[in-house]
């Protein structure tokens with residue numbers, strides 16, 4: 001079988017699995033979804049809810065939408081570049097797991113303004129990793 005064939009088979013296997021809420025063997029975790037109001041992050045927040053995890057959302061709302069996150073989910077509007085805010089949110093929400101989707105991801109802009117992308121996607125992420 002080709003690599004592509006194996007990949008498609010793997011995708012189908014995942015898609016056909018029962019919903020995550022049926023998996024009672026999962027540990028319930030306190031998860032911070034950074035970039036949680038964006039396209040990928042907001043789906044992640046919903047899936048975490050379905051799996052029974054406590055989740056918090058963090059975004060600077062430069063992109064994404066507040067309405068993409070259910071009202072009951074703790075919502076922090078701050079920038080990853082704010083190192084003090086990183087520590088504050090990790091402590092106040094007693095975070096055990098971080099899922100990081102906060103990035104700028106427009107190919108054209110990344111070519112015309114690479115420094116903006118480096119500072120946001122690489123340098124700001126270091127604040128998270130340092131904590």
Ligand SMILES: NC(=O)c1ccc[n+]([C@@H]2O[C@H](COP(=O)([O-])OP(=O)(O)OC[C@H]3O[C@@H](n4cnc5c(N)ncnc54)[C@H](O)[C@@H]3O)[C@@H](O)[C@H]2O)c1
Nearest residue numbers: 035037038039040059060061062063064079080102103105
């Ligand atoms: N969309 C896709 O199809 C796709 C596919 C593969 C990988 N990805 C990757 O997933 C990640 C998220 O993509 P997306 O499509 O959800 O983007 P998005 O723009 O919809 O969401 C990103 C969210 O992160 C926030 N954000 C960005 N920088 C931030 C910062 N410094 N501090 C706080 N919040 C910040 C934005 O405001 C936005 O709410 C990117 O790394 C992207 O490359 C996306």
